[in-house]
Amino acid sequence: AQKITQTQPGMFVQEKEAVTLDCTYDTSDQSYGLFWYKQPSSGEMIFLIYQGSYDEQNATEGRYSLNFQKARKSANLVISASQLGDSAMYFCAMREPYSGGGADGLTFGKGTHLIIQP
Amino acid sequence: DAGVTQSPTHLIKTRGQQVTLRCSPKSGHDTVSWYQQALGQGPQFIFQYYEEEERQRGNFPDRFSGHQFPNYSSELNVNALLLGDSALYLCASSSRDRVWYEQYFGPGTRLTVT
Numbered sequence: 558a559q560k561i562t563q564t565q566p567g568m569f570v571q572e573k574e575a576v577t578l579d580c581t582y583d584t585s586d587q588s589y590g591l592f593w594y595k596q597p598s599s600g601e602m603i604f605l606i607y608q609g610s611y612d613e614q615n616a617t618e619g620r621y622s623l624n625f626q627k628a629r630k631s632a633n634l635v636i637s638a639s640q641l642g643d644s645a646m647y648f649c650a651m652r653e654p655y656s657g658g659g660a661d662g663l664t665f666g667k668g669t670h671l672i673i674q675p
Numbered sequence: 676d677a678g679v680t681q682s683p684t685h686l687i688k689t690r691g692q693q694v695t696l697r698c699s700p701k702s703g704h705d706t707v708s709w710y711q712q713a714l715g716q717g718p719q720f721i722f723q724y725y726e727e728e729e730r731q732r733g734n735f736p737d738r739f740s741g742h743q744f745p746n747y748s749s750e751l752n753v754n755a756l757l758l759g760d761s762a763l764y765l766c767a768s769s770s771r772d773r774v775w776y777e778q779y780f781g782p783g784t785r786l787t788v789t
Contacts, residue, residue, distance in 0.1 A: 561717075590775050592778070594780070600782060601780060601781070601782045601783065602765060602780035604779060604780075607776045607777075609775070609776060648717050650717075660775050662708055662722075663718070663778060664720070667715075667717050668716075
């Protein structure tokens, strides 16, 4: 089974509208972390937002917020007031505990290609 | 404050050759992870280095090896290159005590195997 599922391969959104990018995850661990990254065509992965499994409040960073629904294993990214510069690939990722102690490497979804139209 | 840097930016190699990619972590970071991103896919975790040792490893063959130096910089080596090794190789760094919620990526090295 996929650990991270992003069901929207591509999205077209009008500038200034809000956008929700879907992400569901699968883990049996109680302690885990969820990340969203933006990847422009240049290739660099830009960190957007983080949510810990024990965090009671939804994470927010400027125009980005994470709609965390633990029981549904859902961690959707919401971008308010979208801008042309938001056009990029967006990846949801999860970090789980490593059996030898510490945190394992990130597991990424396949991504959503977001295009903001003027 | 310099972020994560990687070299070279692009590289073209022939099947069977060996390649070395380099990464310098963000200032203050001591943990380096490497990821492979094939075209149209999300990155896949290769391995993570801390205190000059490989700590965790993803599902990659032994042809993929690495090294971390005392200054925390790291190298990724790939032997006996295959066409399927063509990808964007990303390095990410964090500090050990923040590794759960912090992972900053470099610009990547694009490797083409012909």
